Amino acid sequence: MTGRKPDPAELVPGGAFAYPVAAPRPTRWFAFLLVPEFTLLAFSAALDPLRIANQLAQQPLFGWAVLSVDGRPVRSSSGVAIPPHGDLSLLERDMQLMVCSGNRHVDSAPEPALAALRRHARFGGAVGGICTGASTLARAGLLEGRRFTLHWENQPGFREAFPELEPTARRHEVDGTLMTCGGGAAATEMMVAEMARDLGRDFAVAVSDMCLNGGDFHPRDAQRSSIARAIGSRNPKVLAVLRIMYAELEEPRPLEALAAEVGLSRRQMERQFRKLMNESPASTYRNIRLDRARSLLMETDLTLIEVALATGFGSVNLLSRHYKARFGLTPTEQTARRDR
CATH class of the missing domain: 3.40.50.880 (Class I glutamine amidotransferase (GATase) domain)
Known part of the structure; x- marks a missing residue:
């Protein structure tokens, strides 16, 4: 045949x-x-x-x-x-x-x-x-x-x-x-x-x-969200840290405070995140905030400074630098695509 x-x-x-x-x-x-x-x-x-x-x-x-x-x-x-x-x-x-x-x-x-x-x-x-x-x-x-x-x-x-x-x-x-x-x-x-x-x-x-795919095709995105990866690990302390991260975006907590909240030292928390998430808690926290920033840019009419403040970046320049590193384009370019 x-x-x-x-x-x-x-x-x-x-x-x-x-x-x-x-x-x-x-x-x-x-x-x-x-x-x-x-x-x-x-x-x-x-x-x-x-x-x-x-x-x-x-x-x-x-x-x-x-x-x-x-x-x-x-x-x-x-x-x-x-x-x-x-x-x-x-x-x-x-x-x-x-x-x-x-x-x-x-x-x-x-x-x-x-x-x-x-x-x-x-x-x-x-x-x-x-x-x-x-x-x-x-x-x-x-x-x-x-x-x-x-x-x-x-x-x-x-x-x-x-x-x-x-x-x-x-x-x-x-x-x-x-x-x-x-x-x-x-x-x-x-x-x-x-x-x-x-x-x-x-x-x-x-x-x-x-394809109704939103115009994003950047290869660096992880397959699973941070919370899904933590659930898969069944590590209660990492899950507890992540819940705090998701809940507190406007004023991100210092890593020492996050660790103390769940009964870990900062070094222990870093080690567990590296093992289970393959990244540092600082990177995880920043990426959660960036994902939230992208949602706000795509779904609301907030200004760039309002998005930056709502996600704990404090300035448009800081948000733009980290946003481009993660998604391959600036927030301004993202909103331009949304409005086409």
Whole structure:
């Protein structure tokens, strides 16, 4: 069973809104390799931004082929089976081969998939992983010395299976030609970030808006909120500190006072945050305030100084410096995008 690679003209749907692209590059191709029990949400979140980009430009900026090892439909973790365009014989060197998997991330891809990945990489093809696809890339020996990520739920199991490899906590990572993401909305953000590099930020923002994604696709955001990570750790004192941080944003408490409130020394608190949150309590507190600042900028008409005071920064300059470091743009640029 072989199948047929789509004709690029078939991948340009009509639509009410257009965003012409001058002098586009040749069609950039992605091959999505589905393995049993892949996550349907993550797969569709990666593929549909490509369709939207073609629709906006009314040109085949992107092409895609959905593959399975044997060309037969693949059942997702939700029980929905997706019929592919064909089997691995459709894979071409200019395609970025993206592995789509789910909770059975370590053992779901059969050996022919691993062989295809190694062969594709050996001859210069680009690879990537969606949701937990990084596990298959690790089995194929393609992650050593590379920066990558996968869904946070599956990272502990990944570390057990591959103790020599360390995924990041970010929502998506791009290391050269290697693209990986934690799934869901992060898959959309990763694809839109690639469009920003290929076609310019304005076009990428237009695609992001069509996805109702808010125009943000910065890769440094963590997959989980601070409170979710602390709940996962089941550490009551770290949770207690975080509750205070969330409750007291306008006048941030000194770290010594936070530690004393929950019966820790500052050094003990620092050590526990480093172990459980992979960052200092000062960074966590600042990021909570910055997340609140972004919400206020996107959802209210407060002035910049009002936002700065409401989140404990005291001045617009201080807020702007930390905001750009975290989100890749200034508060002024953020509100300009909101008002488009």
